[in-house]
Amino acid sequence: MTSRYRVEYALKSHRRDEFIEWIKGLLACPFVLHADVEHFDSQFPQLYNENPDDSDIYFKNHENVVAQDCQKRYLEIFKDVENLIEHTILIDEINDKDVFQNSTSRLRKLVPSLGRFFTPLPLSEAFLIEDERRAISKRRMVSPSFNDVRMILNTAQILALTKIYKDRTKTNLKLITFDGDVTLYEDGKSLEKQSEVVKRLIQLLKMGLFVGVVTAAGYPKQSGAEKYYERLKGLIDYLNSTHCELTKSQKENLLVMGAESNYLFRYNSEMKGLKYLENSEWLLPQVKTWDIRKIEFIMSSIYKHLIHLRNKFNLEDSTSIIKKERSVGIIPNPGCQILRETLEEMVLSCSNKLSLILKVDSKNLDSVKVCAFNGGSDVWVDIGDKALGVESLQKFLCQNESEELEYCPIKKSESLHIGDQFASLGANDFKARLSACTVWIANPIETVAILDDLINFMT
DSSP states (O other), X not given: OOOXXXXXXXXXXXXXXHHXXXXXXXXXXXXXXXXXXXXXXXXXXXXXXXXXXXXXXXXXXXHHHHHHHXXXXXXXXXXXXXXXXXXXXXXXXXXXXXXXXXXXXXXXXXXXXXXXXXXXXXXXXXXXXXXXXXXTTTOSSSOOOHHHHHHHHHHHHHHXXXXXXXXXXXXXXXXXXXXXXXXXXXXXXXXXXXXXXXXXHHHHHHXXXXXXXXXXXXXXXXXXXXXXXXXTHHHHHXXXXXXXXXXXXXXXXXXXXXXXTXXXXXXXXXXXXXXXXXXXXXXXXXXXXXXXXXXXXXXXXXXXXXHHHHHHTTOTTTEEEEEOSSEEEEEEOTTOOOOHHHHHHHHHHHHHHHHHHHHXXXXXXXXXXXXXXXXXXXXXXXXXOHHHHHHHHHHHTTOOTTSOOTTOSOOGGGEEEEESOOSSSBOTTGGGGGTSEXXXXXXXXXXXXXXXXXXXXXX
């Protein structure tokens, strides 16, 4: 049974996705108005008393009729939302071409926090697929949930990227990036060779796709290669095995972006492992202009603020504060735990502190991107974010203009980021929405399921 505590916590504004909540509200109307809540018409009791053998047939027929009616009404809503998304994409394209144009789509008026759509979303088709899996239309007591809508949006995005929706898009998927913890492997764990995720990643590489891991874990230079190997051990060991069927170029389509957007590694066949790439080879032009003194000022300010928060919540004996080159965070000591509410309080407090820093010295600091996030058991503040991380990969893979590479340029509509943290605040996958299409999963099992859909739809 869901506790009142969990319900109230989930309703906090920083833990919600307004677009999903808005769709949920639309679906609640047909559920309430047209779902028959197990109250069958007056003929049913009489039918059961007169001929019990016919009652089961009547029950099934009745349920099928109600389910079909609900499915029809849900489908109409998803088709309407689908059309609103297409209109939003059109308005955005017009605004991009005309600097004097500043139109706002109807959908953005209804959901002001809405971001950019890089592809149309075939929601009606995705709903039918998920309805078959989740029996949404057949439920009479539980209305379409947050997870129902999240999974429908995920499936719609996969359909769009794999050309299943051929009449609406010419998108060809080229780059897939993943979060690490909770997406590829359980929190704090690593990829094992027998992992189901590894099998799917190998299939993606075999199909010629670029596969990137964009993680908050930050380890610089060669020491980083060893650390990331520990996290991706099962995948890299397979690439090094004698029975690996991948070509050299397919193997080297594996990349790791560490600390959001600060350290880049690429699999190297000669080294049989990850090779550290110097920043000069791949950093975006705007990032190269960042002043190291400004970065140090931000890091030292947040470091002092975390000390203040640790003292405020009496965590001196149970936590440690770690300051790295481009990140600073507070972590629990072995055997200790930081309360979920405290983690949320600290990440929101750090976000507010960053806003004040950038506002006070906006002329000097506004170009530096920073993200604060709740890692599930700790809180970190990183220079850069996953939007820059994904964009860096898109540009790096196509930086050699002297070669006519068939996969260049890699557009936002040709990139997919899969992660578990997409809440508006305190979630570092959220920023990836600025640079790629996204899929919001809850655990590695869902990652496997979404990759199965992706692979099946592409083949």
